[in-house]
Each structure stands twice: as C-alpha cells, then as structure tokens.
Amino acid sequence: MTELKYRRVLLKLSGEALMGDRGFGIDPKVVDRLAGEIVEAHRLGIQVGVVVGGGNIFRGVSVAADGGDRTTGDYLGMLGTVMNALAMRSAIERLGAPAVVLSAIAIPALCETFTQREALRHFAANKVIVFAAGTGNPFFTTDSGAALRAAEMDCDALLKGTQVDGVYTADPKKDPTARRYERLTHQEVLSRNLQVMDAAAIALARDNKIPVVVFSVHEHGAFVNVLKGKGLCTVIDG
Numbered sequence: 001m002t003e004l005k006y007r008r009v010l011l012k013l014s015g016e017a018l019m020g021d022r023g024f025g026i027d028p029k030v031v032d033r034l035a036g037e038i039v040e041a042h043r044l045g046i047q048v049g050v051v052v053g054g055g056n057i058f059r060g061v062s063v064a065a066d067g068g069d070r071t072t073g074d075y076l077g078m079l080g081t082v083m084n085a086l087a088m089r090s091a092i093e094r095l096g097a098p099a100v101v102l103s104a105i106a107i108p109a110l111c112e113t114f115t116q117r118e119a120l121r122h123f124a125a126n127k128v129i130v131f132a133a134g135t136g137n138p139f140f141t142t143d144s145g146a147a148l149r150a151a152e153m154d155c156d157a158l159l160k161g162t163q164v165d166g167v168y169t170a171d172p173k174k175d176p177t178a179r180r181y182e183r184l185t186h187q188e189v190l191s192r193n194l195q196v197m198d199a200a201a202i203a204l205a206r207d208n209k210i211p212v213v214v215f216s217v218h219e220h221g222a223f224v225n226v227l228k229g230k231g232l233c234t235v236i237d238g
C-alpha cells in the first residue's frame with residue numbers, strides 16, 4: 001500500500017477551475033469531479049480542509065479597474081467564494097462524506113461561522129471542512145485565506161490546485177520556454193518573484209513552516225496523487 005505523506009491538509013481550489021469551459025459561474029460536473037477526489041482522500045483517512053476561490057464569479061480588482069469601490073468589490077468576491085463553498089459541500093455530501101461550510105463572514109442562514117475551536121471539533125468528528133469567504137477581509141485573496149487556515153488548523157501542507165501543474169521559471173501561459181521547478185524554498189519563490197501564489201500567502205506559509213504543493217486541478221486524480229507523493233507538481237519547502 002502506498003504511504004500517505006500527510007495527515008491533515010488544506011486544499012486550495014481555484015475558483016476559475018470550478019467554471020469548467022463556461023467562462024463564468026459553476027459547472028456542476030467539475031464540482032462533482034473535484035468533490036469525488038476530496039471524498040477519496042477522506043476515505044483514505046486524511047483530514048481535508050478546502051478553501052475555494054471566487055475568481056469564477058467576482059474579483060474585487062476588476063471592480064476597481066472599472067472605477068468602482070475596491071472594498072465593495074472584494075466583499076462581492078468573498079460572497080462568490082461562499083456560493084462555491086455551498087456547491088462544494090453539497091457535492092461532497094451527495095458522494096457520502098460528511099461536510100460543513102465555515103465562513104469567515106457570518107451568514108447564519110447558510111452556514112456556520114468560522115472559529116478555530118469549532119473547526120477543530122469538526123475535524124475531530126471526521127468531517128470535510130469547506131472554508132468560505134477567504135480571510136473575511138478586503139484587500140486579501142483566497143490564497144492568503146488558505147495559508148491562514150492551514151496555519152490555524154496546524155495542517156501538514158497547503159496544496160494549491162490551480163491552472164498549471166507547478167511553479168515555473170516564468171508564467172508558462174505567457175512564456176513557452178518556461179521550465180517547471182520540482183522543488184523550491186518559500187524564500188526562492190519570493191525573491192524570484194514567481195507569481196503562482198500571492199506573496200502574502202507564501203510568506204505566511206514560510207513563517208509557519210508549512211510546505212506548499214502546487215499542482216494542476218485539471219489533471220484528474222492529481223490531488224490524491226500529490227497526497228501519495230506522486231504526479232507532476234512543485235513542492236515549496238524549507
């Protein structure tokens with residue numbers, strides 16, 4: 001039997017990944033596939049916390065770019081992550097695993113509000129936790145929300161499922177000669193200004209000694225493979 005590398009992980013899922021080919025919103029087929037991989041990890045005995053992004057619905061910076069109020073735009077973005085989280089919770093439950101949404105912004109009619117103590121109780125009760133609304137503050141991102149929750153929940157690793165299969169020497173979508181790194185330190189990501197994750201999130205992971213693994217969310221089975229130490233990815237550690 002393959003040994004698992006981690007006991008408790010924080011999975012960050014790109015909001016844009018949830019829209020599939022649609023260009024906006026949520027594609028239930030994609031949510032179901034990703035939920036299936038989360039449930040598989042849960043059945044392997046791993047405690048999984050999930051932070052979902054909101055880029056498939058709203059980004060505060062786009063509002064600001066159009067002359068709107070950035071703070072309001074960011075709250076709209078956070079509400080987008082709540083929509084994604086609710087969709088993810090119901091897909092996970094439909095596949096037979098217990099799940100709960102904990103939001104950084106209180107929306108009691110829809111979900112519970114995050115506190116570290118409650119979250120630890122939910123892990124002890126063997127539930128998958130979907131963390132919504134990022135950090136709860138404007139001018140942050142869900143990557144920072146993921147690093148924050150990973151630190152608070154004492155996760156063994158932060159796994160970032162994104163559009164590309166790792167960290168490259170340059171943005172692989174813009175530079176066809178970019179090469180993928182197998183391993184990097186947090187400090188190297190920051191000093192080389194590699195943009196795959198925002199600097200605040202990388203710095204928080206570095207300060208709390210949390211390894212970050214970047215992998216492609218489009219590669220079926222990649223999440224469970226990373227948990228087994230297999231597949232294409234970049235490990236940021238040390």
Ligand SMILES: Nc1ncnc2c1ncn2[C@@H]1O[C@H](COP(=O)(O)OP(=O)(O)O)[C@@H](O)[C@H]1O
Nearest residue numbers: 014162163166167168169170171173194195196
């Ligand atoms: N050095 C790099 N290595 C890998 N990806 C990079 C790099 N620089 C920029 N990127 C881009 O960063 C994107 C992932 O960041 P982001 O859009 O914030 O993802 P997410 O929506 O998953 O949070 C990738 O789609 C990739 O095009």
Ligand SMILES: O=c1ccn([C@@H]2O[C@H](COP(=O)(O)OP(=O)(O)O)[C@@H](O)[C@H]2O)c(=O)[nH]1
Nearest residue numbers: 015053054055060074077078134135141142
């Ligand atoms: O702590 C947070 C997390 C998210 N957001 C807002 O929510 C949007 C969606 O999150 P993000 O861009 O991180 O989503 P992803 O790129 O992962 O899909 C962001 O653009 C911000 O406007 C925010 O203001 N504070």
